[in-house]
Amino acid sequence: MADLTTTFLGITSPNPFWLASAPPTDKEYNVRRAFEAGWGGVVWKTLGMEGQPVVNVNGPRYGAIFGADRRLLGLNNIELITDRDLHRNLEEITRVKKDYPDRALIVSIMVPCEEEAWKAILPLVEATGADGIELNFGCPHGMAERGMGSAVGQVPEYITMVTEWCKMYYSKPVIVKLTPNITDIRQPARAAFKGNADAVSLINTINSITSVNLDAMSPEPMIDGKGTHGGYCGPAVKPIAMNMCAEIARDPETNGKPISAIGGITTWRDAAEFMALGAGNVQVCTAAMTYGFKVVQEMISGLSQWMDEKGYEKTSDFVGMAVPNVTDWQYLNLNYVTKARIDQDACISCGRCYAACEDTSHQAIDMSIDRVFTVKDDECVACNLCVNVCPVEGCIEMVELEMGALDERTGEIVKPYANWTSHPNNPGAIKAAE
Amino acid sequence: MSNTTMTPGIQPGRLPGENLDVNFQDLHPPLTPHEAHVAADRCYFCHDAPCMTACPTSIDIPLFIRQIMTGTPEAAARTILEQNILGGMCARVCPTETLCEEVCVRETAEGQPVEIGRLQRYATDTLMARNSHPFARAAETGKRVAVVGAGPAGLACAHRLAMKGHDVVMYDARAKAGGLNEFGIAAYKSTEDFAAREVAWLLGIGGITVETGRSLGAGLSLEQLKQDHDAVFLGIGLAGVNALSVAGAEKDGVVDAVSFIAELRQAEDLATLPVGRRVVVIGGGMTAIDAAVQSRLLGAESVTVAYRRGADRMGASQFEQDLAASKGVRIMTNVMPVAVHGNGAASEVELEYTQDVDGRLTGTGETVRLVADQVFKAIGQTLQGAPEGLEITRGKIVVTGGGRTSVKGVWAGGDCALGGEDLTVTAVAEGRDAAEDIHKALMG
Ligand SMILES: Cc1cc2nc3c(=O)[nH]c(=O)nc-3n(C[C@H](O)[C@H](O)[C@H](O)COP(=O)(O)OP(=O)(O)OC[C@H]3O[C@@H](n4cnc5c(N)ncnc54)[C@H](O)[C@@H]3O)c2cc1C
Ligand SMILES: Cc1cc2nc3c(=O)[nH]c(=O)nc-3n(C[C@H](O)[C@H](O)[C@H](O)COP(=O)(O)O)c2cc1C
Ligand code: SF4
Ligand code: SF4
Ligand code: SF4
Numbered sequence: 001m002a003d004l005t006t007t008f009l010g011i012t013s014p015n016p017f018w019l020a021s022a023p024p025t026d027k028e029y030n031v032r033r034a035f036e037a038g039w040g041g042v043v044w045k046t047l048g049m050e051g052q053p054v055v056n057v058n059g060p061r062y063g064a065i066f067g068a069d070r071r072l073l074g075l076n077n078i079e080l081i082t083d084r085d086l087h088r089n090l091e092e093i094t095r096v097k098k099d100y101p102d103r104a105l106i107v108s109i110m111v112p113c114e115e116e117a118w119k120a121i122l123p124l125v126e127a128t129g130a131d132g133i134e135l136n137f138g139c140p141h142g143m144a145e146r147g148m149g150s151a152v153g154q155v156p157e158y159i160t161m162v163t164e165w166c167k168m169y170y171s172k173p174v175i176v177k178l179t180p181n182i183t184d185i186r187q188p189a190r191a192a193f194k195g196n197a198d199a200v201s202l203i204n205t206i207n208s209i210t211s212v213n214l215d216a217m218s219p220e221p222m223i224d225g226k227g228t229h230g231g232y233c234g235p236a237v238k239p240i241a242m243n244m245c246a247e248i249a250r251d252p253e254t255n256g257k258p259i260s261a262i263g264g265i266t267t268w269r270d271a272a273e274f275m276a277l278g279a280g281n282v283q284v285c286t287a288a289m290t291y292g293f294k295v296v297q298e299m300i301s302g303l304s305q306w307m308d309e310k311g312y313e314k315t316s317d318f319v320g321m322a323v324p325n326v327t328d329w330q331y332l333n334l335n336y337v338t339k340a341r342i343d344q345d346a347c348i349s350c351g352r353c354y355a356a357c358e359d360t361s362h363q364a365i366d367m368s369i370d371r372v373f374t375v376k377d378d379e380c381v382a383c384n385l386c387v388n389v390c391p392v393e394g395c396i397e398m399v400e401l402e403m404g405a406l407d408e409r410t411g412e413i414v415k416p417y418a419n420w421t422s423h424p425n426n427p428g429a430i431k432a433a434e
Numbered sequence: 435m436s437n438t439t440m441t442p443g444i445q446p447g448r449l450p451g452e453n454l455d456v457n458f459q460d461l462h463p464p465l466t467p468h469e470a471h472v473a474a475d476r477c478y479f480c481h482d483a484p485c486m487t488a489c490p491t492s493i494d495i496p497l498f499i500r501q502i503m504t505g506t507p508e509a510a511a512r513t514i515l516e517q518n519i520l521g522g523m524c525a526r527v528c529p530t531e532t533l534c535e536e537v538c539v540r541e542t543a544e545g546q547p548v549e550i551g552r553l554q555r556y557a558t559d560t561l562m563a564r565n566s567h568p569f570a571r572a573a574e575t576g577k578r579v580a581v582v583g584a585g586p587a588g589l590a591c592a593h594r595l596a597m598k599g600h601d602v603v604m605y606d607a608r609a610k611a612g613g614l615n616e617f618g619i620a621a622y623k624s625t626e627d628f629a630a631r632e633v634a635w636l637l638g639i640g641g642i643t644v645e646t647g648r649s650l651g652a653g654l655s656l657e658q659l660k661q662d663h664d665a666v667f668l669g670i671g672l673a674g675v676n677a678l679s680v681a682g683a684e685k686d687g688v689v690d691a692v693s694f695i696a697e698l699r700q701a702e703d704l705a706t707l708p709v710g711r712r713v714v715v716i717g718g719g720m721t722a723i724d725a726a727v728q729s730r731l732l733g734a735e736s737v738t739v740a741y742r743r744g745a746d747r748m749g750a751s752q753f754e755q756d757l758a759a760s761k762g763v764r765i766m767t768n769v770m771p772v773a774v775h776g777n778g779a780a781s782e783v784e785l786e787y788t789q790d791v792d793g794r795l796t797g798t799g800e801t802v803r804l805v806a807d808q809v810f811k812a813i814g815q816t817l818q819g820a821p822e823g824l825e826i827t828r829g830k831i832v833v834t835g836g837g838r839t840s841v842k843g844v845w846a847g848g849d850c851a852l853g854g855e856d857l858t859v860t861a862v863a864e865g866r867d868a869a870e871d872i873h874k875a876l877m878g
Contacts (some may be wrong), residue, residue: 067475267504292478298500301509346468392468 002307004300006040006315008280009173009198009258011131013040013104016271016315017299020262020283021046021134021177024293026082028092032397038295038300041104042265043201043283043394046081046136049111050120051389054080054143060221063210065236072290074236076210078221080142086124093128106175110136110148113158115165122169131422135162135286137188138204140181141230148205153179156191167366173198175260180205180237181207181338185244186251199201199258200248203241205231234286238264241278246326256320266295268302274320275315318356330420337366337407337414338382338398340364340375347373353386353396361385439711439735443779444687446708448733454503454704455797457731458478461622463551463756470556473549476540485534485550490854490863491518495534498551501870509560512568514554515784518759519593519866520586522562522632524859525555526623527722531753533859562631567638572599574641577876580663581607582650585613586858587669587848589636590865591872596641598873603663604642607819613671613770613848615858622722622731623705649819656821660843661828665872668831668846669865672856674818678716678811682774689814691715691725698728702708710808713737714783717812719749725810737763738804742770742788742795764789772801780809817850826850836871845872 004015017039019025019034026045028146034042056079082089097105106182107130111117125133132400135161138172152158160175166174176192178185180203189200207229209219219227241263248254261279265271266287274282287295303315312318342353349371357365364379365386375386385394401407422429437445449457462719465473477499485495493514501510514521528550530536538547558828561568577600581592584606592602610616615629634824637644648654650670659666675690677683687710702706715722718741726737739758741748745767748755755765776782782805786797817829825840827833837845847864854860 088541171750268506269504294481294497295500297497297508298504298506301501301512302504302506305506305509353726394468 002304002312003314004040004304004307005318006202008104008260009132009175011041011104011106011173012039012102013281014283014305015040015103015296015300016275017296018104018106018260018281018283018287020135020285021106022285022289023079024285024288027084027089028096031092031096031105034288034293035096035100035103039103039293040281040298041131041132042107043106043108044089044093044130044362046108046110046139047121047125048081050086050124053083056080056083057223063220063230063232065210065234072286073234074208074210074232075234075286075289076208076221076230076232077205078141079138081108083135086121088123090093090128093125093130096247097129097131105130106132106134108134108136108177110139110143110302113147113152113162118165119169122166123147124168124227126172130172132175132198133166133170133222134175134177134201135166136177136204137162138177138179138202140207142181151180153177153204154182156187159188159191160195161198163192163229167196175199175201177204177262178202179204180216180240180263185247185414185422186254187250189248189257190253193254193257199260199280201245201256201260201262202248203237203263205233206237206240208232215392233263234290235264235266238266238270242274245274245279246277246323249323250326255323266290266364268299268306271299271380272306272318273322275319277326278320278323281315281320290304304396332419333417334420334423335415336417337401337405339377339380339401340384340386341397341399342386343395343397344372346392348374348392348395350391352389352391354430356385356389380409437733439540439733442497442711442807444710447705448709448711449705451703451705452733454732457619458625458704459474460625461620462555466560470502470507470553473553474499476494477548478501478539480539484537484539485548488534488537489517490533490857490860491521491524491866492863493521493554494516495550498557499548499550502553502557506635507557507560507643508564508568510553510557511539514557515561515568517866518862519590519636520615520632520858520862521554522558522860523586523619523629525551525558526628527615527619527858529753529857532661532751533821544717562615563637565635567635569597569639571597571639571641571670574601575599575877577601577664578603578662579665579872579876580659581667581669582654582659583642583669583848584608584611584633584646585669585671585848585861586615587671587850587861587865587868588667590862591669591845591847591869592642592865593636593639594866594869595872596639598869600641600664600873600876602642604644605648605650605654605659606644606646607652607673611644611646612860613669617699617856618692618721619699619809620695620728621699622728624699639728647703650821651819653716656823656841656844664843666844666867666878667837667865667868667872668820668844668847668850669861670817670819671849671861672815672817674816675811676814676816678771678813680771680773682780682810684778685712685774685776685780686778687780687807688809688811691717691721692815693812694725694810695728698732704732707732711733711735711808712805713808713810714804714806715739715810715812716740716783717814718743718747718767719809719812719814720754721815722810722812723750723754723758723763723796725812727758727761729808729810730761730763734808738806739763739765740769740771740783740785740804741765741767744768769802770795770797772797773810774806775803780806782806783809815849820850836874837868838871 006016137153242341261274498510535547539549848861
């Protein structure tokens with residue numbers, strides 16, 4: 001069986017699955033049980049400054065988006081960093097690390113953007129024996145109003161500055177956790193590495209309002225008739241997180257730098273996808289909050305089965321393998337032609353593909369009187385919409401036309417690779433050719 | 435073809451072969467990948483899941499269903515087989531309606547449980563189709579264990595022992611291993627020779643020798659087995675049957691249901707198997723239902739199950755009773771047999787109505803006669819061939835803890851041992867647990 005042991009920044013854990021800094025990692029009681037359940041590591045719930053801890057609301061702090069059958073797809077929260085005493089947390093971290101030397105234990109920190117504050121807390125964290133720290137520059141609510149969290153993560157100069165302080169006052173690996181509430185994720189990532197961060201982790205939660213109570217006319221979660229934007233996470237944010245991960249992985253300035261991926265990871269496959277996009281390991285929050293710590297067992301068995309099937313012996317064998325295939329639109333092969341094909345044995349004749357294609361795409365599906373659905377090759381632009389709306393997995397396939405075959409829609413023969421940069425319709429290309 | 439459902443007497447070939455093929459198809463056909471996906475999606479991944487508690491082998495049901503959901507049915511199969519090496523058979527034969535599926539929270543929510551049994555089959559079938567054995571043996575311990583009886587209890591015990599590195603010799607009185615999986619389970623639950631294929635696959639672990647035609651009490655003695663092995667496990671099931679003590683019970687056409695089923699299971703060609711035109715089955719358990727349903731499927735014109743108590747006391751579950759009804763079997767309750775009439779061969783069964791008087795079953799005096807050219811006795815199996823010296827209570831070998839009998843070095847499990855329901859899955863659990871206990875005892 002494949003060996004899931006993963007070394008990230010020199011920190012070895014029995015598998016690449018860490019719990020992200022959040023309620024699951026808020027206390028010793030949880031973290032011990034998480035380790036017993038099989039988690040490879042944890043990032044402890046973000047610690048704040050010495051003194052009076054922050055307080056949380058005492059009403060609902062979560063809102064949610066559901067899929068069919070009330071499956072939780074997106075979670076939003078207005079929780080702050082740990083509301084427990086700093087020293088109590090540090091004592092617990094010390095004890096847990098001592099008892100679980102083989103698991104990764106990272107301490108997440110968020111203190112004000114002042115050197116003194118970081119200088120004060122870092123030695124205390126160092127003394128716990130934890131394996132590294134993660135700088136929470138991501139929390140988008142509450143803490144941001146106080147100049148911390150995403151308020152720092154949105155200003156690259158601050159990121160570099162604080163990271164430098166941390167590298168100065170702390171000896172072990174420093175991970176910078178990025179906020180997705182920004183237009184170009186490469187900027188904060190570059191800033192982190194400029195400050196000598198050992199890695200970046202992403203994403204933290206996304207600013208969001210999940211629902212509005214139409215009786216009270218207030219966003220949910222509603223606290224005494226009012227609501228505020230909260231941080232969105234869970235399966236719904238995975239595509240956003242994956243793109244950000246890939247952007248950093250393929251940015252020439254940060255290519256190959258360690259990434260710990262976070263955002264909607266729920267199954268082994270989600271983890272494998274992020275890792276293929278360059279993440280050395282992954283962190284999970286919502287999946288554990290939805291299904292409990294035990295959910296890691298499926299991630300472990302699934303990843304090792306997949307690795308066995310693919311012949312990967314260790315996780316580093318496939319990390320980053322998809323990165324070279326993430327490219328810009330302009331380099332996509334415009335001579336790659338596919339057509340939708342409906343498997344008539346699998347088709348249940350629901351007509352969803354027809355409605356989608358007829359009403360909103362290219363009128364390329366034919367419906368017979370007895371409800372047989374077939375693709376018209378001379379109309380199909382291969383948009384993939386029918387594949388995505390069909391309720392039967394694998395029922396509609398995109399079939400590639402061989403080189404030299406006739407594309408009935410354009411009346412042209414399939415030619416070798418050519419992209420937009422040399423396309424006759426591209427003004428730039430014409431100019432270049434002249 | 436000369437015989438039909440109407441041909442009098444006990445006759446083979448009442449239905450054309452193609453009808454028989456259809457009739458004896460899978461009761462619970464395998465799920466297609468799409469069906470499995472939809473079925474798996476319904477599971478809530480419950481905490482401390484009630485389904486798991488209800489499974490006698492404690493299979494981690496939420497985990498294996500999640501593994502199916504995420505496209506790794508092979509990993510799901512491993513999760514199942516770690517707890518229950520006969521997970522493939524159990525997926526086919528477990529009365530899930532009274533076990534895991536009965537307590538599924540979606541049964542509570544919508545009256546429609548997650549299809550745990552069929553999902554289990556989907557996973558185990560996928561793995562077994564790869565024809566690989568998922569477990570490896572531990573280093574050999576040099577210990578030898580005798581397992582008597584190659585039914586589910588014996589097989590589960592032998593597999594777990596082999597996995598722990600012990601050498602196992604299985605002895606079975608029959609010519610084939612498998613126990614009731616091979617000889618008892620209804621044909622439409624174990625199709626395409628699944629029982630034999632599963633045994634062959636299970637033996638793939640290595641370290642297990644099977645000696646068939648070796649009977650404890652006839653050639654094999656417990657003393658000898660104890661001398662030659664480090665431990666002995668008895669999984670001999672219930673090889674005897676209760677006698678029907680009514681006038682005429684010896685007449686031709688009156689047979690044990692289990693023998694009829696065993697013959698059916700071993701028949702090369704179901705068209706050669708004789709069955710009565712009018713069949714009466716005495717009893718109310720799984721065996722009675724199976725004999726009745728299979729008689730109908732073979733082409734008997736009318737089949738009646740006659741049970742002496744009320745429907746609520748029947749051993750067969752509601753699902754089994756409904757299945758019988760759907761196949762055209764008539765279930766009569768509160769009737770007990772008083773005589774079999776006929777000149778040499780049975781032609782009628784006389785039943786007396788019963789009632790419950792202060793908890794005692796009492797005849798009302800009113801009787802009824804049913805025309806019957808074949809009468810199946812399905813009134814319970816009994817322990818037979820248990821060696822001298824073992825403590826026996828209520829017709830079963832007394833065991834404590836992990837299947838320890840009153841004799842040192844001898845363990846027992848499955849139908850022959852006291853405790854638990856007489857089910858395949860219970861036998862597997864007991865065999866497995868005894869193996870763990872034997873391992874502990876042998877390794878100190
Ligand atoms: C007709 C019928 C239908 C059933 N249907 C179902 C069902 O649908 N679902 C379900 O869960 N359960 C069902 N059961 C019950 C289930 O089959 C048993 O509970 C289960 O097989 C018990 O397993 P076991 O290993 O204890 O015994 P068995 O399966 O009976 O195996 C015992 C083995 O020991 C051998 N043996 C016996 N005596 C000796 C001896 N003296 N020396 C050597 N070997 C010996 C036998 O040949 C046999 O191979 C059914 C039972 C019957 C009779
Ligand atoms: C209730 C809640 C509290 C969180 N608190 C923190 C925190 O204190 N520090 C932090 O870095 N991230 C925090 N997060 C963000 C998560 O660590 C994670 O980045 C985010 O939820 C995305 O991952 P997911 O989709 O697996 O949940 C929190 C998330 C949730 C849901
Ligand atoms: S999850 Fe627990 S703490 Fe939260 S509202 Fe429900 S009962 Fe209260
Ligand atoms: S959406 Fe899929 S199942 Fe429905 S008609 Fe189209 S091809 Fe068939
Ligand atoms: S009880 Fe039902 S829904 Fe819950 S884990 Fe078991 S099968 Fe899934």
